[in-house]
Amino acid sequence: MTAPPLADGVLARARADQVAQLYAGWHRTSVSMLLGAALLCLVLWDQTSPWYIAGWIALIVANQAWRGRLAHAWHRQRPGLAATVRWGRYWSAGSTLAGALWGLAALVMYPSSAPHEALLIVCLFGVVLGGLNLTAVYRSSFYGFALAALVPLIVRVALAGDQVHLYTALVMSVVLGFILAFGHQLNDVLTRSLAMRYENVDLIAELRTKSRAADDARAAAERANRAKSQLLAAASHD
DSSP states (O other), rough: OOOOOOOOHHHHHHHHHHHHHHHHHHHHHHHHHHHHHHHHHHHHHTTHHHHHHHHHHHHHHHHHHHHHHHHHHHHHOOOOOGGGHHHHHHHHHHHHHHHHHHHHHHHHHHOSHHHHHHHHHHHHHHHHHHHHHTTTEEEHHHHHHHHHHHHHHHHEEEEEOHHHHHHHHHHHHHHHHHHHHHHHHHHHHHHHHHHHHHHHHHHHHHHHHHHHHHHHHHHHHHHHHHHHHHHHHHHHHH
């Protein structure tokens, strides 16, 4: 059964909440990114040039520092509902850039050892899956990160050309499809739950307004009845 469409107003407020969650969770995003980068460097330490590793880490740190400044700007300005889409694009750009840096690692630091290839694949898929609860909050941020991180890896594995690597790339593509579908569904559930909360808030406010109006009307009717009774009593006495 298809869920009923959401009203534009509640949907906009739900999106604003999602963007706010992104900026509120930037500390966790940074910690997970830096921890994953440290693990990847440990895995590839003897498989690639230390200069590549140092340069890549520097880019990761620079991107997270920029996103940290962006988060501070968000908390300082507290932008309103009208600016939510623009701030969501800012965060999605940083998320896509972060994913692109992981994809760059797959291209530039791809190891020649089969066990290390497996570790690289596990690390990159682990980073995407581990951050799913953070990135899936906002759909464009999630797609940007997941695709930019994993598509270069899949292409690089396929470029090895032999049958095993081609099959591995095919399996990775299928897994990526499942990740995208799961993230999409998770985002839909979150968006709808937030929108329903706002619908309930609006409904409660509407009911309270109607209740106050009914109370006022009842009070006015009672006053009118008392005035009528007083008038009839005065007329009867006369």
